[in-house]
Amino acid sequence: MAEPLLRVKDLKKYFPIRRGVLQRTVGYVRAVDGVSFEVERGETLGVVGESGCGKSTMARSILRLIEPTAGEVWFEGENLLRLSGSSLRHMRRQMQIVFQDPYASLNPRYSIGYTLEEPMIVHRLHTPAERKRRVRWLLERVGLDPDYAKRYPHEFSGGQRQRIGIARALVLQPKLILLDEPVAALDVSVQSQVLNLLEDLQDEFDLTYIFVAHDLSVVRHISDRILVLYLGRMAELADAEVLFVDPLHPYTRALLSAVPVPDPDAKRERIILRGDVPSPANPPHGCPFHTRCPVAMDVCRSEVPAWREVKPRHYVACHLY
Amino acid sequence: MLSYIVRRLGAAVVVLFGISLVTFIIAFAVPADPARLIVGAKASPAIVAEVRHQLGLDQPLPVQYIHYVWRLLHGDLGTSYVYNMPVASLIGQRIGGTVLLAVACWLAELIIGIPLGIYTARRARTWIDYAVSALALVGISLFVPWLGEVLLYLFAFKLPVFPLGGTGGIRHLILPALTYGITGAAVYTRLLKSSMLEVLGQDYVRTARAKGASEQRVIWRHVVRNALIPVVTVAGIDIGTLLSGVVLIEVTFNWNGLGSLATEAISQLDIPVIMGTVLFTAVLVVLFNLLVDILYVFIDPRIRYD
Amino acid sequence: MSTVLPNGSLTQAAERKRGIGRALVKSIREYPMVYLGSFIVFVLIVVAVFAPWLAPYDPTKQFANGLTPDGMPVAPNHQFLLGTDDVGRDELSRLIYGSRVSLEVGIFATFISLVIGTTLGLISGYFGGVIDSVIMRLTDVVLAFPFLLLTMALVAVLQPSVTNVFIAIGVQGWGTMARVVRGQVLAVKSFEYVQAERAIGASTARILFRVILPNVLGPVIVLAALSVGFNILAEAGLSVLGIGVQPPTPSWGNMVSEGLLTYRFAPWMMWAPGTALLIAVLGFNLLGDGLRDIFDPRTTTHG
Ligand SMILES: Nc1ncnc2c1ncn2[C@@H]1O[C@H](COP(=O)(O)OP(=O)(O)OP(=O)(O)O)[C@@H](O)[C@H]1O
Ligand code: SF4
Ligand SMILES: [Mg+2]
Numbered sequence: 001m002a003e004p005l006l007r008v009k010d011l012k013k014y015f016p017i018r019r020g021v022l023q024r025t026v027g028y029v030r031a032v033d034g035v036s037f038e039v040e041r042g043e044t045l046g047v048v049g050e051s052g053c054g055k056s057t058m059a060r061s062i063l064r065l066i067e068p069t070a071g072e073v074w075f076e077g078e079n080l081l082r083l084s085g086s087s088l089r090h091m092r093r094q095m096q097i098v099f100q101d102p103y104a105s106l107n108p109r110y111s112i113g114y115t116l117e118e119p120m121i122v123h124r125l126h127t128p129a130e131r132k133r134r135v136r137w138l139l140e141r142v143g144l145d146p147d148y149a150k151r152y153p154h155e156f157s158g159g160q161r162q163r164i165g166i167a168r169a170l171v172l173q174p175k176l177i178l179l180d181e182p183v184a185a186l187d188v189s190v191q192s193q194v195l196n197l198l199e200d201l202q203d204e205f206d207l208t209y210i211f212v213a214h215d216l217s218v219v220r221h222i223s224d225r226i227l228v229l230y231l232g233r234m235a236e237l238a239d240a241e242v243l244f245v246d247p248l249h250p251y252t253r254a255l256l257s258a259v260p261v262p263d264p265d266a267k268r269e270r271i272i273l274r275g276d277v278p279s280p281a282n283p284p285h286g287c288p289f290h291t292r293c294p295v296a297m298d299v300c301r302s303e304v305p306a307w308r309e310v311k312p313r314h315y316v317a318c319h320l321y
Numbered sequence: 322m323l324s325y326i327v328r329r330l331g332a333a334v335v336v337l338f339g340i341s342l343v344t345f346i347i348a349f350a351v352p353a354d355p356a357r358l359i360v361g362a363k364a365s366p367a368i369v370a371e372v373r374h375q376l377g378l379d380q381p382l383p384v385q386y387i388h389y390v391w392r393l394l395h396g397d398l399g400t401s402y403v404y405n406m407p408v409a410s411l412i413g414q415r416i417g418g419t420v421l422l423a424v425a426c427w428l429a430e431l432i433i434g435i436p437l438g439i440y441t442a443r444r445a446r447t448w449i450d451y452a453v454s455a456l457a458l459v460g461i462s463l464f465v466p467w468l469g470e471v472l473l474y475l476f477a478f479k480l481p482v483f484p485l486g487g488t489g490g491i492r493h494l495i496l497p498a499l500t501y502g503i504t505g506a507a508v509y510t511r512l513l514k515s516s517m518l519e520v521l522g523q524d525y526v527r528t529a530r531a532k533g534a535s536e537q538r539v540i541w542r543h544v545v546r547n548a549l550i551p552v553v554t555v556a557g558i559d560i561g562t563l564l565s566g567v568v569l570i571e572v573t574f575n576w577n578g579l580g581s582l583a584t585e586a587i588s589q590l591d592i593p594v595i596m597g598t599v600l601f602t603a604v605l606v607v608l609f610n611l612l613v614d615i616l617y618v619f620i621d622p623r624i625r626y627d
Numbered sequence: 628m629s630t631v632l633p634n635g636s637l638t639q640a641a642e643r644k645r646g647i648g649r650a651l652v653k654s655i656r657e658y659p660m661v662y663l664g665s666f667i668v669f670v671l672i673v674v675a676v677f678a679p680w681l682a683p684y685d686p687t688k689q690f691a692n693g694l695t696p697d698g699m700p701v702a703p704n705h706q707f708l709l710g711t712d713d714v715g716r717d718e719l720s721r722l723i724y725g726s727r728v729s730l731e732v733g734i735f736a737t738f739i740s741l742v743i744g745t746t747l748g749l750i751s752g753y754f755g756g757v758i759d760s761v762i763m764r765l766t767d768v769v770l771a772f773p774f775l776l777l778t779m780a781l782v783a784v785l786q787p788s789v790t791n792v793f794i795a796i797g798v799q800g801w802g803t804m805a806r807v808v809r810g811q812v813l814a815v816k817s818f819e820y821v822q823a824e825r826a827i828g829a830s831t832a833r834i835l836f837r838v839i840l841p842n843v844l845g846p847v848i849v850l851a852a853l854s855v856g857f858n859i860l861a862e863a864g865l866s867v868l869g870i871g872v873q874p875p876t877p878s879w880g881n882m883v884s885e886g887l888l889t890y891r892f893a894p895w896m897m898w899a900p901g902t903a904l905l906i907a908v909l910g911f912n913l914l915g916d917g918l919r920d921i922f923d924p925r926t927t928t929h930g
Pocket of ligand 1: 049052
């Protein structure tokens with residue numbers, strides 16, 4: 001089997017908690033705690049989990065926008081975590097990110113044109129005239145008026161800004177784009193437009209996506225496979241159709257029961273999650289989900305469930321299987 | 322909270338260490354040859370070498386620095402080249418005058434600044450507010466010795482109400498304190514005004530008003546008390562500015578204190594005395610700031626310690 | 628307040644399209660303090676630059692008729708508009724030339740503080756960790772010294788001269804700037820668009836200077852203006868302590884200092900330099916305070 005485009009192995013990001021006189025580290029927020037997966041060329045991997053479960057941290061660690069604590073990130077046979085300085089910057093051309101907050105992710109001082117041109121300037125690509133031409137073309141491609149290049153971010157709506165963010169991710173013609181909840185901040189009516197745009201772009205540019213979201217309905221149609229995270233750990237990974245039809249992990253089931261069903265008459269048992277997400281600074285022993293799991297057993301409180309392939313291409317971490 | 326206090330203490334120690342390093346570098350590393358300064362230009366090289374040895378100046382700089390800190394820890398600030406007496410005792414002789422003057426100046430600043438701040442906060446955006454703001458700006462732009470000179474000219478010379486400078490009691494203190502008060506009050510006026518405006522917008526003030534407390538009571542019980550917190554901090558932290566100002570006041574009014582000691586030392590290039598006073602005042606500032614930081618913990622319930 | 632959005636920077640971006648000139652004129656109309664301050668500073672610069680053409684006489688020339696028969700300074704008259712000093716030099720000429728020392732020291736010392744403070748503040752805020760702790764402790768040390776006393780010590784060992792005076796003042800004045808810049812950097816650093824810069828492969832230097840620096844410029848300009856005023860006063864203070872710029876170079880500080888000895892019989896020697904100092908410092912303070920209102924509307928003193 002061919003080498004996958006991206007292979008993440010045992011990725012961890014612990015944020016130190018400092019206290020006391022010498023600001024000694026007294027503990028860690030385990031935002032991402034041992035995540036491993038592979039992404040094949042051209043596929044879309046959906047990553048789902050509640051707010052605060054470490055999705056953004058994971059995405060940023062993969063790109064080394066923040067330094068991961070441990071793990072490996074292999075991209076086309078190179079371990080990104082080993083790269084430094086200019087070789088890392090060079091690698092960045094291949095993998096881009098679209099941020100969660102379209103209001104915070106554009107520099108208010110830069111015109112849209114400059115925001116889109118800058119990646120090419122940084123990597124010394126093309127002549128100025130050619131760069132300008134590409135900017136206009138890209139704006140058009142993401143559904144915006146090319147003349148917007150002269151304008152500034154505050155003149156745009158959230159949806160338009162997110163299109164600009166997407167255009168920025170495309171400038172360097174990357175192979176992989178991490179989409180960190182790209183539509184979460186947008187109105188529902190705008191969400192589907194942006195999702196459609198992302199799908200069109202994927203076909204047109206042979207893109208591979210990691211699509212992060214906090215609810216399953218958003219990733220359902222766009223994803224080939226879906227990874228469910230809970231408290232920085234992996235709960236379940238399966239092909240998208242399989243996950244929706246045959247969810248195994250109790251957490252996935254709970255998430256699924258919250259997804260609105262198109263047919264109002266269709267009856268489905270609604271599982272309400274009890275309690276709040278525990279703090280990642282002090283995760284529960286054993287299965288991280290046992291404090292809220294409706295079917296928790298004794299073993300769940302003491303032993304961490306192993307990550308196993310319980311059916312072909314269907315992985316889960318739960319003592320039930 | 323204890324941890325906060327210990328952390329402040331630790332930071333203060335680091336700062337004190339830094340201060341000793343800076344004064345050491347200025348005093349020992351920069352001037353060409355302190356030994357030569359002591360024995361004079363005409364002394365023979367042998368004598369210079371002898372003095373160098375006595376002073377430990379022939380040892381490597383790090384060793385000298387350790388000795389320097391060791392002596393400082395024992396309260397030894399060196400010996401004046403001019404008076405041939407310990408710098409510490411010279412400072413001891415003059416410190417009283419400076420403390421007296423500094424306290425007077427500080428009180429004047431508060432007495433002028435705080436009422437104006439309270440007054441203008443209650444009349445924000447009226448012409449009085451603008452007039453006081455303009456005056457405050459003029460106040461901070463005034464050159465302290467010049468204002469002192471003008472006050473001396475007007476109230477000691479033209480209208481001989483106060484003495485023409487010199488060290489002494491209340492009568493001698495009024496003009497210097499007034500000088501400093503006028504130039505320094507603006508800081509407090511502005512600070513108190515903005516912090517009162519902030520407190521006035523707070524929920525508990527609205528609650529107090531809603532409960533029908535009288536306006537006077539609201540202002541004094543709730544607003545002024547809370548608004549004074551930042552003022553206390555600044556009053557404590559500003560001691561460095563106060564000391565610099567007092568030095569100028571001492572010279573202007575011919576007042577006997579540390580400032581005039583240092584100025585005399587400078588004209589005689591009496592390096593140990595110069596550095597001794599600088600070090601002493603810097604340490605004073607650090608200790609004072611530390612005190613304020615710790616007091617702050619008890620005054621302001623809102624502060625978080627980690 | 629209509630042109631100022633919560634973030635002052637946005638204004639500039641918004642206005643750029645409509646022409647910087649018109650936006651500027653508008654904001655100046657709205658902020659008379661800036662207008663008045665700039666005017667004073669402008670006049671001051673003109674006087675300093677064109678001193679040789681503006682001054683009626685050589686400021687160091689001792690006139691035979693500059694002293695009364697019994698050796699006293701001459702009161703203002705039609706020849707010596709501001710009178711003469713105790714050795715018979717023309718006060719007006721000395722006043723005009725004296726602006727040079729004040730401006731030179733005020734501006735150069737501020738420039739030194741600005742470079743040190745901004746650089747250390749940027750580094751401290753951006754890199755954090757141990758570097759940050761070290762720089763912040765260093766700042767504490769610098770801020771702990773009573774300014775005038777340390778300057779006095781520095782100038783005493785360096786020998787008094789215009790250059791040494793502004794160096795001594797400048798190397799101490801950066802503490803506040805470093806703190807303010809650091810705070811600003813910490814705020815800006817967490818913005819997603821800074822991470823976006825890293826994502827496109829921008830170098831650290833590019834991020835620091837092109838993305839973060841413009842965001843700290845506003846407060847820095849305010850501090851710089853206020854600092855020039857402060858430094859002018861510091862230089863004058865050193866003169867009063869006898870270690871400022873050495874005679875016969877005319878400086879306002881020295882002239883005030885001479886006034887201390889002569890106010891009883893020649894009060895004009897006291898009025899002129901003190902008023903000049905007041906106007907000059909007021910000019911920079913007006914400018915700084917006014918700009919603060921523009922950059923940070925929260926602390927505004929206007930309606
Ligand atoms: N810089 C940081 N320092 C300390 N803790 C952090 C930091 N960044 C994130 N965290 C913590 O790590 C955990 C994961 O945060 P993250 O932003 O990755 O969650 P998320 O899944 O993206 O949530 P959301 O859906 O709200 O975006 C949270 O508990 C958060 O508080
Ligand atoms: S391991 Fe136990 S607690 Fe965890 S999800 Fe499975 S059943 Fe629930
Ligand atoms: Mg997130």
